[in-house]
Amino acid sequence: MRDLTRRVKILCTPARVPRWGPRFCTPARVRRWGARLGVASAIIVVGLTVATAAGRQTSPARPFPAYKAPRLADGHPDLNGLWQAFVTANIDLDDHEAQSGPHPELLGAYGGWPAGQSIVEGGEIPYQQSALARRKQNLENRMKVDVSDDKKWHDLGDPEFKCYMPGVPRATYMPFPFQIVQGSSPYILIAYEFTSATRTIRMNWKGDAPTDSWMGWSRGRWDGDTLVVDVTGQREETWFDRAGNYHSDALHVVERYTPVSPYHLMYEATIEDPKVFTRPWKIGFPLYRRMEKNVQPLEFKCVPWTEELLFGRFRKTP
C-alpha cells in the first residue's frame, strides 16, 4: 500500500504536476488514490490467480462445473432443443488435413474440406487386419456409383454422396442441426435436417430390432442424467464418414447424451462390431444448442441433386 502511495507520489512530482493537475496531487488524494489502486491491483491479482487455477483444473473430461439440467414432469432432464456438432468427423473420424475436395478445377475454394482432429478415443479405429482393405476400397470408390444392377446397387459410393440416410452415429456429427423432441410419451424423436432423416428412441424397449433400417432401432433408458441409447438393426450399407470407415450387419452402437450446461450436451458413442473391429471403440464430442432467435431445422432434401448422378445414364437422349 505504501508502495502504491509512493507511486502515486511519483506521478505527482513537481515536474508532472502540470499534467495531472495540482488539485489531484494533494497529500490526502495521493493517499486515497494509492489505496484505490491497491484494492484494484489486489482484485486483479486474485482474479488472475483464480482463472489460472481454474484453467489448470480444466480437463477435457470435465470442462464445466457440475450441472443439473431442468427437469420435465417425469423427473428426467429436459434435452429438448435444436442441437449441432461442430467437429468435422463426417469427413474423417481420424485426424485429417485440410484438402481441396473433389473437382477443385470446378469448385475452387468452395469445394475445400477443412482439417479436423480425431474424435476417436485413444487414436486409431481398431480394424481387424483383414478389414482394412475394404476401407481403402471405400475411400477410392466413394464418389463412384453404378445402379444398373439391383444386386450391386449398394456396392459403390458413400451413402451420404447418394443422399441416403446416414445411420447412427454419423447423423449426430454431420454438419447439420437436429431437433430432440422429448415429451410425455415413451418415445423421444430425433429429427435430423440431413435428408429429413428421423429416428424414434423407444424408452425402455426390450428385445431385438424387428427389422433392419437405415437409422437403426433405438432403445433408450436413463442412467442418472444421461440418456443412454442402444442401437441395433442398422443397414450394413451405411458408413461412418467420407473416408470409407464402415461396419457390418453386426454393428452395435451405444450412445450417451449428457447435459453439461444449458447450452451443451456431451455426446459419446461406443461402437462395437466383431466382424470388423478387434474391440469396441469410442468417439466423443460436445453438441451445441443452436441459440439464434426463432431458429428451426430447415429442409435438406438432397434426393433431386443425386438423380442425374444415379439415373442420368438412363435418360432419353434426343
Added chain:
Amino acid sequence: MRYRLRTSMVVLVMLLVALGAVAEQAPPAKPASPAPPASAVPSKPAPKRPAPPKAWTPTRTPWGDPDLQGVWNDATSTPLQRPSARAGKDVLSDEEANEFQQELAFDLTRDRRDGGPEVDVNRAYNDHWMDARRLKITADRRTSLIVDPADGRIPPLVPLSPERQKARAARADANARFNAGMPYSPEEMSLPVRCIIRTDSPPYLPTIYNNDFQIFQSPGFVVIAPEMIHSARIIPLDGRPHLGKNLRQWLGDTRGRFDGGTLVIETTNFRTDDGVVFQGANPATYRITERLTRVAPDTISYEFTVEDPTTWTRPWTALIPWTRIDPAEQMYEYACHEDNFDIVHLLSGARTREKNGEGKR
C-alpha cells in the same frame, strides 16, 4: 348436472395439477404454449360440418397442452369426393352404410382376379400387403371425406391462365408417358415415385398402406412424423412468424396454436415445383389450414381446409378420423430413395423398349 359438475372439477383439478407441474420446473421454465399475437395465425370462420361427436375432455400433457401424442392411423375407404351414385346424401343409414362399405371394399380389394389382364396387373399385390383398415368407411357413415361444399366434391376450377394450362398439359403428357412405361427422365416422374414427398405432403390423405402418423409433443412444439416418407413436421406454438418468403420448402413451413382442444396449423412457404401443392394448385395463392382435435381417447379428428382463388371457385374442407393404432403395432422406417430400384427399371426399361421400336408415334 352432477356429471357436468364432476367433469368441471376434474378439469379444474387437472388444470391446477398442470399449472403446478409447470411452476415446479426449474428455469428455464417452459409454460403452456402462449397465445400468439393475433396477426400471426389468423382465424377463419369454421366451415359447415356435421355435428361434432359428444364432448370429451381431452387429457393434457404435463405442461398443459392437449395431449395428441401417439401413433395414429387414417386409413378408410370413404372416398375424398362423394360418388355420383350417392349425390345428395351426405350421411347414410346403418343399412346403406353397410352396403356402401361392402361396395367400396369390393372395388378396392386387390384379391379379385376377375377383371381381365389389364385390370389384373394393376391390382397387385394381394390384399395382405395393404392396410386392412382402408376397406372400412368412417364411423360417422359419411359418403365423402369432403364436408364442405355440401355436394362433397372438390369445387370446380376457375379458368386457368394460359401458362398454367400449358403446365397442366405438360404434366398430363409426362403422366401419360409414365403410365405407358416410357418416361423420358427422372425429373419428369412424379414426386412420390422419385421418393421426394409422398403421404407426408399436406393435406394428409389416406392411401393403400403405411397410413401412420406419430405425434410427438414437447413444451412449445407439436411434431407430426408421417411414416411415408420419413420426415418430422416441427410445429412451433410460440407465435413466431413464418420463414421469410424466400425460404421455400417441399413440405412448406408450419406454425400452430391451440384453440381450446384443437391444434390449428397453417402452412406457407411451399416450393413452386409441380406436385408440391395439391393437384397443381398455385403455390403463390394456395392456403391450407389443418385442425387436429382429440375427440376420444383413441380418436383424433383431422380436418383440413384448402383454398386457392386462382385454382378453385371456393375453399373446400375435408374431415378424416384418425385412430390410435394397436399398442402392439409400431410405425416403421420408410426409407424410399435408398432402394428405389424402380426408377432404374422404368427408365432403362423404356430405353430398351425404344431400342426395340416401341413408343414411336
Added chain:
Amino acid sequence: MRTKLCVVVAGLGLLAALTAKPVVAHHAFGAEFDAKRPVKFKGTVTKMVWVNPHAWIYVDVKKADGSVEEWMVEAGTPNTLLRRGFTKQSLQAGTEITVDGYQSKDGSLRVNGRDVTLPNGQTLFLGSSGTGAPYDEKTKK
C-alpha cells in the same frame, strides 16, 4: 392429339372421383409390367430383399433344359407385413413358391407378384409360412 389429352384428363378426373388418393398414383404397375405377358412358374426362394418402397423375392427357376433362371418378384411394402406379425425370417431361402403375375415390359426377368403361393396353395404371408406368425392365428377360419 387434343382428343387424347381430353380422354387422359377425364380419365384421371374419374380416378380422383373414386379414390381418396391424389390423381397421380404413386406407382402404375401397368406402366412397367405387361398385361400381355402373364407368367406362372414354380421356383425356389434364394433371398428376400426386405426394403421399401418394394420388397423383392429372388427366385431360382429351373428350366426344362436344366438351366436356372433368376427371377425377381416385386412385392409390397414390408412395413405392412411387419404389422401383420411377419418378419424377414418368415420366408426362408429354400422355400418353394409358385409365382403368378405379369412380366416386365422390357423383357427382363422381373414379375409383378400378383399371386404368390406356397406349395399347399395358401397365399404367401396370408396362409401359414411355417413360422407360426401371429397373423396365421388371426386368419384361421
